[in-house]
Amino acid sequence: MKETSLTDRQERIAGFKQSLIDRAVIGVIGAGRTANEVIKNLALTGFRSIFVCDMDSVSDTNLPGTVLFRKADVGEPKARLAAEGFERLAVAEGAKARWLCADACYGLGEGVLRRCDLVINCVDNTQTRLYISRICKLLEKPCVDIGISGFDWTHMASSPDSDKACYACVISPRDAHEALKRVRNSCDVTLSEAAKEDRAATIITAAAMAGGKAVETAIKILHYEEREDRSYDPFYGVITSYSAASGRTESFRVPLREGCENHLSYRELGGIRPSGLSADDELGKVLERVRELYGEGYSLSLEKDCVPVSNKAFIRRAFCKCCQAPIEVYRPQFSLSDEDLLCEDCRAAGKIPLLPSRAERIYRFSLAETEERILGMKLRELGVPALHILEFVSGDESRLPLFLELDGDGKEENI
Amino acid sequence: MEDIIITVCYETEENEISTQPGIVLGDLMNQLGGRGMVPRGQTILVKKNKSDELLDLTKSLADNGIRDKDVLHVATAAKAG
Numbered sequence: 001m002k003e004t005s006l007t008d009r010q011e012r013i014a015g016f017k018q019s020l021i022d023r024a025v026i027g028v029i030g031a032g033r034t035a036n037e038v039i040k041n042l043a044l045t046g047f048r049s050i051f052v053c054d055m056d057s058v059s060d061t062n063l064p065g066t067v068l069f070r071k072a073d074v075g076e077p078k079a080r081l082a083a084e085g086f087e088r089l090a091v092a093e094g095a096k097a098r099w100l101c102a103d104a105c106y107g108l109g110e111g112v113l114r115r116c117d118l119v120i121n122c123v124d125n126t127q128t129r130l131y132i133s134r135i136c137k138l139l140e141k142p143c144v145d146i147g148i149s150g151f152d153w154t155h156m157a158s159s160p161d162s163d164k165a166c167y168a169c170v171i172s173p174r175d176a177h178e179a180l181k182r183v184r185n186s187c188d189v190t191l192s193e194a195a196k197e198d199r200a201a202t203i204i205t206a207a208a209m210a211g212g213k214a215v216e217t218a219i220k221i222l223h224y225e226e227r228e229d230r231s232y233d234p235f236y237g238v239i240t241s242y243s244a245a246s247g248r249t250e251s252f253r254v255p256l257r258e259g260c261e262n263h264l265s266y267r268e269l270g271g272i273r274p275s276g277l278s279a280d281d282e283l284g285k286v287l288e289r290v291r292e293l294y295g296e297g298y299s300l301s302l303e304k305d306c307v308p309v310s311n312k313a314f315i316r317r318a319f320c321k322c323c324q325a326p327i328e329v330y331r332p333q334f335s336l337s338d339e340d341l342l343c344e345d346c347r348a349a350g351k352i353p354l355l356p357s358r359a360e361r362i363y364r365f366s367l368a369e370t371e372e373r374i375l376g377m378k379l380r381e382l383g384v385p386a387l388h389i390l391e392f393v394s395g396d397e398s399r400l401p402l403f404l405e406l407d408g409d410g411k412e413e414n415i
Numbered sequence: 416m417e418d419i420i421i422t423v424c425y426e427t428e429e430n431e432i433s434t435q436p437g438i439v440l441g442d443l444m445n446q447l448g449g450r451g452m453v454p455r456g457q458t459i460l461v462k463k464n465k466s467d468e469l470l471d472l473t474k475s476l477a478d479n480g481i482r483d484k485d486v487l488h489v490a491t492a493a494k495a496g
Contacts, residue, residue, distance in 0.1 A: 032496040124496035149493035172472045200495035241490035245426040250490045252460045252469040
């Protein structure tokens, strides 16, 4: 009897090439309701390699909407459980899911996404949607964005080409600004605890439809990018919105928004260079290496001009949010909560952080101007994730910024 | 500039409103949000008549080519994950 492939039925679809699925690497950002559906579909259509990033742990209210989580998983990291769920369900032999428990905006190195063929953005906030969309444009990766609200869902695929519309083209500059404020109080330093508590109304039926649509689009992109087969058109730059109240799905063709800052690619900015460096290297060593290779005068810039939706700073000193006494911090801004900015006395007295913070932020580091203590810190301690792409800027404006990848991190266990 | 009358469709609702072509589309949507005709605090998607092109919320109705008797179709971009 002839042996049949497990994916035989889908391989009967005209033009379908299982080999494209077999060799693709898919990045999934988020491991909540929509991502669970996406990952389940990726596993059952024969994908062999995925990467999952999520910062949260499973709570009991997650369980009714998530096919990959069980009651015993409460308190465990969603990213790990989603990765394990993929491997458990996968029809491809030897399927492997890598994972990272981190906030994608701050803890995910761009080089991780560089190693993916496409990215499916399943996060729950506009800031991260904008950030991932921006990084995908820089890396010239296709990106599929899905979101849900109640019974409704939204889907958009963005082309890897920098001259085509992206997710940010949908959002007005004012909404983008609001999105940043929602996660981080712009006049303050610390992550707002209230923002973390923002929970939207969602239901598994919406996640299932959006997750199905996202994986359909991922499959179409793999076929379309290989041979521009019109029957596999992923409809780049079209945002689709399903409303359960009207029972209608509306499609909107998104034009490239005038003034959208999110379209230049790293290739157009001079390209990404290898470095042999790692996030575990000390800042001083990294700056010396850059001087050795590219000459004097380069500074490491934590905040990149080409990523306007990020908000990265290193806090050296701050003032207590209760009594205003000066405190040493020496930590990345994104890692700080309100309690971290209380002096020892106020913390011991159990006081509540009420005042807005004042802090000394550092965005750039150089051999000439950065203090020894910071030069001796590892990049990771400054908030730089493994496999990140760093920007080095020169005081000489005629020299373009350098983009160096921390490719020394390539052997990290998970990513 | 003379007022124009347009129809705004959101989900099952259709509302006819009188407005000015010089008003910024995003501002009009905020006003309509205040009157419960479209949602507030969400990313709004707008297209007109039979076209599927997303209109620019930062531009005026006139600059978006919206004229008297046009029909706007409004949807939202869901953002939960």
